[in-house]
Amino acid sequence: MSRLAQGLVLLLLGGAVLRISAFTTEYLNYVKPGFRPFLIAAGAVVFALGVITLVQEWRRPQDTGREPSRWTEAADGRGGHAGGRPDGREDGHAGEHGGGHAAGPTGGHAGGYGDGHGHDHSRGPRVAWLMCLPVCAIFLVAPPALGSFAAARDDVAPPPPPREVAEGYEPLRGDGPIAMPIGEFVGRAWGDAKRSLAGKQVRLTGFVVRSKQPDVWYVARMQLNCCAADAFALKVAVRGAPAPPENTWVEVTGVWIPPRSDKLPLGTVPPRIRAINVTKVPRPVEPYE
């Protein structure tokens, strides 16, 4: 990997990260909202590193001619040998840089990628080409927020973090439907001894997940802790309304159906809601809870 290619790969990666974080809200499909400044900073650093690399490459003295400059670069990058012999083998034995690892069978010079690290700094590692892969994924697949496919993989959501339960829930006030996150609904349904949901109209926003049972479907939302890799599904079973197409974003207004028995352990059956009204809504900017 030549230095030019290194600079260009860095430029691509930094550009892609800046694109999803600084210029659009696509980063919300992958990480929590609070992550944005870190992403912008990281993207800017990577982008700047690419620019610096290209500028250095541009300015590199060409007077020695192209091929000799190859060696200049090689000796330059190997460092640790100021004025030394550019023969990796002998230097290795001299123990000039401890371990003598650069003295692989191919020697330390530019021709030998060797075991992956016995190389100089100007020839970048070949594995770095893989960094184009997330860039291609971001641009070509444009990965959407996790939806019904991911939600359907977990049969039942784990109970919400115990924090909310420990603090207890405020009683619900006001008339008319109360909008609440699905996580709060699940938490109140499972963890609230005062049964604050009983008889209240609530409004939940989420996407549609099909169920195996015929007259039930789920309204679901993925919850993130850090990034989409640790997302899990929060699901509420909807009764009393026909199922919209899978993955549609909907607002469900309805009333909690208390479980028939209190003996079921938490997390085995999703809480249920009897739908009064189901409306299609556009996908929220922040798709996760």
Added chain:
Amino acid sequence: MSDKALLDWPAETDDPVPPASWGRRSPAAPLLPWVFAGLVVALVAGRALLAPYLTAPALQTWSTIFVAICVQALPFLVLGVLLSAAITALVPPSFWTRALPRRPYAAVPVAGAAGAVLPGCECASVPVASGLMARGVTPAAALAFLLASPAINPVVLVATAVAFPGRPEMVVARFAASLVVAVLAGWLWLRFGRAEWLRVPRASSERGWRAFVAAMRHDLLHAGGFLVVGGIAAATLNVLVPRSWLAAVAEIGWLSVLVLALLAVVLSICSEADAFVAASLTAFSPTAKLAFLVVGPMVDLKLIALQAGTFGRSFAARFVPLTLTLAIGVSAVTGWVLL
């Protein structure tokens, strides 16, 4: 300085002269920018042309998780690479010999405890440990730092305390178990490890701005490439293995510890978030959750890829099983004593 080396190049080298890579550059140099320009156009146009067709749910879920792992790890990787480049290029080597105890057996626990000051996750610690080794720190001590720092730094401990409210013993157990594993692994490596297993990264003797940029570019490209390898593996397993399989084994004590330890390896969750995931696995015993928290920052798929890439495969093949065994064993004992 290097022009001299160029002139002194010995003719008797038995590598092929000219080496195979010699001819490559001349055609590539003018061509490459155009290839990349074409790629950028293809990427921008490709979104409009291709994205509507690449809609298989499994592919989309896979790529979302894959991109999420890469995107989430990148800031930490950049932080680690910045620190590592600063260590190799800006801090004089003599600093480390003065800062750490001279005797290696004493340096290991000191380096492990020093991990508490690096606020980051495991992606940051690999380049930093590599930079420390390059600066002449005993490899075993740098390894203790590598293992301890992602698990015992303040950010991670606060996250753990938030995820387990009213259970400070979980934070204590995580801190103690992680530090013990790190120190034990360092000592074992010191006693039994061989120099040829470990590829100690070489530091350039140059200092200053140019060396800083060169070190940073190299580390970032290298670690970034292996991060992608780990991201591919983690995303694939994440999509293929349904988590409901876990519920079945949660009841059996010793098996649940093993299962959560393996889950931590597979999921490759950032150590700053893993406490929340552990807390959500309510069916499992506290000891099993502790194993999840201790193993995760030390051994996971993206970390294995990063370590193999940075320190060599023969290192990873020995160090990863050692760490995994120690982590499971120590968390089982700690859980039994503390939780």
